[in-house]
Amino acid sequence: NKYRLDGPAVKKLLAPRNNGPHFIEKTFDGIFYTPDDLRFLDRVCGNLETLERPAQRALAQAALIRSCLKKQPRGVFTVSGDLSHYDDGRRDLRLTIEEHFIEQVEVFNCVVFDNGHRHTVKRADVFSLKPNGVDLVYLDPPYVPRSDDNCYIKRYHFLEGLSCYWKGQRIMEETRVKKIEKPYTPFSYRKSAIKAFDKLFQIYRESIIVLSYSSNGFPDREELESLLRRYKGSVTAFEKPHRYHFGTHGSVERAEVSEYLIVGR
Ligand SMILES: C[S@@+](CC[C@H](N)C(=O)[O-])C[C@H]1O[C@@H](n2cnc3c(N)ncnc32)[C@H](O)[C@@H]1O
Incomplete structure (x- = not known):
C-alpha cells in the first residue's frame, strides 16, 4: 500500500457539510467532549465516504480514533460529564479533537510503507x-476479566462505535455513558x-x-x-x-x- 492522506484528501475530510449526520452530537452531548468536538467527529465521519480509497478511509479512521483516545482523560470511556478534575494541564487534554486529528493524520501517514505484498484485514x-x-x-x-472495569467494551465502547459510526450496534440507553451492548465471547x-x-x-x-x-x-x-x-x-x-x-x-x-x-x- 502506498496511499497516504494527502492535502486534497484532508481537505475533503474537513469540508463543512450542510446536511451531514448529527448522531454523535445528539447522543453524546454532555457525556464526552465539547459540542464543537462532537460536531467535528460527525463531520469527518460523514465525509469519510468521499474518499475513494479504502486504505485512505482506514487511515482517517485510525487518526480519528487515536485523537479521541488522546483527548479522553485516562483514555477510557467509563468517565463522563465534567472531567475538569482530571485536567493536569496536559497538552493532550487542551487540544481540540480537530487539532489532534491534524497531528494524527501526519503520525499515521508516516507509518505507511509498501513491502510488496498484498494484505487483507x-x-x-x-x-x-x-x-x-x-x-x-x-x-x-x-481473558476472563478480574473486575468489571477490566472489560474492553466498558472501557472503549465509544471507539468501537466510532469505528462503524454505531451502525448495527445497539446503544444501551439506560447507561450514563451510552454504552453499546457487549458482544458475547466464550473467552x-x-x-x-x-x-x-x-x-x-x-x-x-x-x-x-x-x-x-x-x-x-x-x-x-x-x-x-x-x-x-x-x-x-x-x-x-x-x-x-x-x-x-x-x-x-x-x-x-x-x-x-x-x-x-x-x-x-
Ligand atoms: C486484548 S484485545 C486485543 C487487542 C489488540 N491486540 C490491540 O493491540 O489493540 C482482545 C480482542 O479480541 C476480540 N475478540 C473477542 N472474542 C473474539 C472472537 N470470538 N473472535 C474475534 N475477536 C474476538 C475483542 O473484540 C478484543 O478486541
Whole structure:
C-alpha cells in the first residue's frame, strides 16, 4: 500500500457539510467532549465516504480514533460529564479533537510503507474463519476479566462505535455513558474459556501459534501450555514484567503482572 492522506484528501475530510449526520452530537452531548468536538467527529465521519480509497478511509479512521483516545482523560470511556478534575494541564487534554486529528493524520501517514505484498484485514468471529496456509498466527484474545472495569467494551465502547459510526450496534440507553451492548465471547467466561482456547489452537494447529497472555488471566499459564501441547511438539514461554495503570472511578488501580508470549511450534 502506498496511499497516504494527502492535502486534497484532508481537505475533503474537513469540508463543512450542510446536511451531514448529527448522531454523535445528539447522543453524546454532555457525556464526552465539547459540542464543537462532537460536531467535528460527525463531520469527518460523514465525509469519510468521499474518499475513494479504502486504505485512505482506514487511515482517517485510525487518526480519528487515536485523537479521541488522546483527548479522553485516562483514555477510557467509563468517565463522563465534567472531567475538569482530571485536567493536569496536559497538552493532550487542551487540544481540540480537530487539532489532534491534524497531528494524527501526519503520525499515521508516516507509518505507511509498501513491502510488496498484498494484505487483507477481516473483522470477524475467529471461529468463523477458515485459515489456509498461515505460517504464524498471533493471538491476543481477551481473558476472563478480574473486575468489571477490566472489560474492553466498558472501557472503549465509544471507539468501537466510532469505528462503524454505531451502525448495527445497539446503544444501551439506560447507561450514563451510552454504552453499546457487549458482544458475547466464550473467552470472557470461566465456564467456556478453556474449551474456546482448545478450539482456537485446533483451528491453527498447522501454524506457529504465538499467544499473548498475562499472569492475572484465566485459564492459568500451565493450563494454556498443556492445551497447546495437545497440538504442538514444542511450547516455549517468554516473560516480561509489566505495570498496569487502570483508570477507575476517581482512583487508579495499579497492578504488577507478567506479560507472556507463549509460542507453540
Ligand atoms: C486484548 S484485545 C486485543 C487487542 C489488540 N491486540 C490491540 O493491540 O489493540 C482482545 C480482542 O479480541 C476480540 N475478540 C473477542 N472474542 C473474539 C472472537 N470470538 N473472535 C474475534 N475477536 C474476538 C475483542 O473484540 C478484543 O478486541
